[in-house]
Amino acid sequence: MAARRPATIEDVAREAGVSRQTVSNVLNSPAIVRDATRERVRAAISHLGYAPHASARRLRTRRSSTIGVHLDPYAGGISGVVLDRFVHALTEDASARGLRVLLYAARSPEEEIHRMGELMDGGDIDAVVVSGTFHGDPRTEWLVARELPFVSFGRPWGADDFDSPAHLWVDVDGAAGTRAATRFVRDRAGSRIAFLGWPAGSETGDDRERGWREAMHEAGDAGPRLVAEERVALAREVAARALQEHELDAIVCASDSLAIGAHLAAVAAGRTSLQITGFDNTPAVEALGLTSVEQLPERVAAGALDLLIGAGGAIEQRSALPGEAHVLVEPRLVVR
Known part of the structure; x- marks a missing residue:
């Protein structure tokens, strides 16, 4: 007589009338599963004699996985x-x-x-x-x-x-993100593009600044480098001052917080069409309709x-x- 094959997670899901993911949740994150569903899955596990591979591995290797x-x-x-x-x-x-x-x-x-x-x-x-x-x-x-x-x-x-x-x-690749943003606003708005980033010395911020510089260099353009800490109010002050001192077509920002500050400054200055891009693609910039870099x-x-x-x-x-x-x-x- 052939030996009975070990039960699989699919067998448990079928027995309990739930999805494979629900069985996985019961095994790994039981608190997020409703009590009745959790008990039904556990009953199916017991009835079928299912042994999760990860659990078996933990017992065999004495590792926590x-x-x-x-x-x-x-x-x-x-x-x-x-x-x-x-x-x-x-x-x-x-x-x-x-x-x-x-x-x-x-x-x-x-x-x-x-x-x-x-x-x-x-x-x-x-x-x-x-x-x-x-x-x-x-x-x-x-x-x-x-x-x-x-x-x-x-x-x-x-x-x-x-x-x-x-x-x-x-x-x-932060530089790739700001490089794409800079090329985009240049094609849409013009070549006078500022970069609003954090103070120098932040590896992530310097990497994002590099993408802007590379895109501006390849186009033969130049623009001001603006500096603000990661606060909307400070970014708004810096952007407002820049709009008074420079003729700008766009501002590429190192984060969405900085982009929102720049957007508020542009609106206050009557520059509602100024192209502003952020970095992170948060719900806040989505609500404001700002272009942003999605980190995935x-x-x-x-x-x-x-x-x-x-x-x-x-x-x-x-x-x-x-x-x-x-x-x-x-x-x-x-x-x-």
């Missing part, structure tokens, strides 16, 4: 929605791959290192995804030294992150997991080899 992700402190503002989308997409994608995500909070790099150490030593996590990297980041240096598998949302910002990267990373955080999340997970579906430590150690996501210009 869990990825630690830092939850940034709430700071208000407009552009934080991008990281929210990234964490949501990462959690959903990891669940579909039989992995779990554990969120932890920390208010500084030093506190985050301490928290990662606690989670690692307690066997709570097998890997980490860090975000907001910067040159000389002590978190990534600590992770490399501890040999904990990790990937960063953000480049190492070293001398050569592509051919000789310090670690695995995934990032958005769902692709970033998928790229991060692809780098962390080996061919067998398990988290593994990988070498940062040229061509295999990074994923650079090209953003999309959303025209309005």
